[in-house]
Amino acid sequence: MSKMGENILKVGVICMVLLSLFLSWKIWTKPANRSFQDRTAKVKAVVQKKDMTEVYMPTKLFYHHGNGDHFLYSNKESTMTSLHEKIVSLEFGTTRTMTTGQVESLTMQRDLFNLVYPSAIPASLFINMNNLSITLPRDSKNLMFNWLIMSLDDGKLYFVNYKNKLGVEVEVKGNISSITSILDAENNNYVNALLPTDNVAGIYYLADSAKLKTYSYIIATQSFTTFSRGFFNQPNDLFSNEGENLSLSNSEGESLTIDSQTGEVNYFGKLKQSHSGNENSLYYDTFQYVEDMGTSLGNLRYFSDTSNEVVYRNYVEGFPVFGDNMKGCLATTVQNKNVFIKANQDTLQIPLPSDDSVTLVPTQELVDHLKDQGADMSKIIDIQIGYKWEQNKETQQAIDLVPSWYIKYDNNWMTQEELEKTLAKGGQT
Structure with missing residues (x-):
């Protein structure tokens, strides 16, 4: 090899070494968190943002149709979404504040349906996020409601807080018959419910036992x-x-x-x-x-x-x-x-087949049992069915969702079994 070739080779090797040292220096002095930034950017590109109206939605439907004291109850999401879409597309008129007597009598009327939210939200929030032209009465501007009732008979919408016996009546115009067809669909999977005058926590009661499936999910x-x-x-x-x-x-x-x-x-x-x-x-x-x-x-x-x-x-x-x-x-x-x-x-990812089910007693039977166990009825703030997240016994990669009655007692959510244990210890949560 010629002298010139050797010099070129040496220069090339030196350059390679210097480049290697420079890259090593960049790697060691660059903050480790830079990888956080890169991966964050990649994740951000695929996120699908939620709309507020998708999150602040009713979770129960009660339909008082025909004669008798029974209501028809469903928690079918697609039915409630369709009803909500129909309501916000209506034309709204004058509003007025309801008296306590009007709120109480309203719930016993026929031909109405009630979309129930899990907790009360401001009526003004509902109006704003759905871009509705409804002006609340001056003395009801701060109304918190959890029942959105519509009368199919007189064509009126009601924002109601049943526990506090407060409400606002809104006149509406629109295609009421299309709403009735949604309510009367055969696939709404209705079960019977009641609204006793002496009910606990201002809730509807399930009239019969409920057999619910246990779900299993692979978690991510x-x-x-x-x-x-x-x-x-x-x-x-x-x-x-x-x-x-x-x-x-x-x-x-x-x-x-x-x-x-x-x-x-x-x-x-x-x-x-x-x-x-x-x-x-x-x-x-x-x-x-x-x-x-x-x-x-x-x-x-x-x-x-x-x-x-x-x-x-x-x-x-x-x-x-x-x-x-x-x-x-x-x-x-x-x-x-x-x-x-x-x-x-940990988040729910892929549902797994399951044939297991749990039968929950009617609400009145649950209330009577808790009373017998020594529960203070004034401390029961809410009662509803929920799914308890439990570790699957066969694999760590899966969990089970087990139906249970949940009671908000003394401001804490507990399953029926947990509350009974608490009551056995003297009622200290």
Whole structure:
């Protein structure tokens, strides 16, 4: 080899070494969180955002048709969605505040249906998010309602808070017959229900036993990037702290931790967007995180709220899911323009065939049994059917959703069995 060739080879080797050193330096000095940024960007591209009207939806339908005291009950989602779409397409007229007597008599009328929300929401929120031309009476502008009743007889819509015996009547015009055809469809899977005058917690009672299927699901564990992308204001340039549990933070003061044992996710940061000037700011402030998570956490629906927190839950076959360590749930708390979010990495993914079922007693029988067990009826805030998230006994990759009566007792949600154990210990929750 000539002298010139050897020099060229040496220069080439030196250049290769220098390039290698430069690339190594870039790798070692580049923050480890850069991989968070790249993966976050890829995830973000496929997220399908939810609309507010998809999340703040009724979860029960009661239809009072014909004679007798029985109502027809269904929790079929497609039926309620169709009824909701018909209602918001109507033409609205004058409104007036209802008296206590009018609210009580309304529920006994024939030819009406009631779309029930899991918890009360502002009537103004319903009107705004559906872009309706309804002006609430001055003395009912802050009405919280959970029953949306429509009379097929006199063509009126009612926002009702049955527990507080408050309501607003709205005159409507439109194609009422098309609504009746939805209600009378054969595939609505109605069961009988009652509204006793001495009912507990202002709820409808199931008149008969209910046989419900147990569902099994393969679960998916969501990547931390799903949560960093959905929650962080600044999802780029995140720093991780070594330890048993994953911990992410950035220079803006945002932080996220994921428990390695339970999968529980906890986030703290500043609100992405503050709606402080809006009368329903809590709902808009919290919903933006549900919106940004898209379908990552399953079929999330509005479930309940307090003065500064809104809870969203997974719904399966029309019933809410309850699990330990925030499984099937997302809770968002807003305080001084800061936000605290709790969720879980594990989400329902693929349903598995199951022939198992559970038979739940009628509501009146449940209430009588709890009374016999020593329950304080004044502490029962709500009763509804829910699915309990349980680990599948055959595989760690699957869970079972077991139907159960859930009772909100002394402000805590418990299954019938859990409440009975609590009562046996003296009623301390």
